[in-house]
Amino acid sequence: MELKRILLVEDSINDVELILTSLAQNHLGNEVVVVRDGEEALDYLYRRGMYRLRREGNPVVVLLDLKLPKVNGIEVLAELKTHPVLRTVPVVVLTSSREEQDLTSCYELGTNAYVVKPIDFHEFMDVIQGLGLFWAIINETPPGSMPVPINNGQGIK
Known part of the structure; x- marks a missing residue:
């Protein structure tokens, strides 16, 4: 069985490093695909570009x-949650924003969770470990989340 993929949409290099380190320290061997802006996230999800x-x-x-360049996170969330196939993909908003408008907008659009990034290093690491453990191991995923083997006997897809 292949490990489940996690898509990390984050433009802060420091936050990416902290998140990847935290997941690795919790021995989550999941493949983490990192994209740096909302446009790249949509390209990944739609398998384009x-x-x-x-x-x-x-x-x-x-x-x-x-807070992403090109296409912001709220626009990405809105796009995902209105797409007939992608709307079932769990989305955890992981942000520094405590703005009530952002929180309300994200839940109205269908986010599965809204997590404010802790400023404290150890708290940040604990939060990421908990998220990784829950979403990659404990949570039952919707159909279509499991990767298909690259070589299915009919050549490479």
Whole structure:
């Protein structure tokens, strides 16, 4: 069985490093695909552009920052939650925003969770470990989340 993929949509290099380190320290060997802006996230999910040849299957969870270049996180969330196939992909908003408007908008659009990034390093690590454990191991994923083997006997997809 292949490990479930996590899509991390984050433009802060420091936050990416902390998140990847935290997941690794919790021995979550899941593949984490990192994209740096909302446009790249949509390209990944829709398998277009540089991701047109990526493996089939949706990520088990999308960890989505809100303050992103090109296409912001709220726009990405709105796009995902209105798409007939992608709307079942769990989305966890992982942001520094405590703005009530952002929180309300995200839940109205259908986010599965809204997590404010702790400022304290150890708290941040604990939060990420908990998210990784829940979404990649404990939570039952919607159909289509499991990756399909790359070589299915009919050549490479």
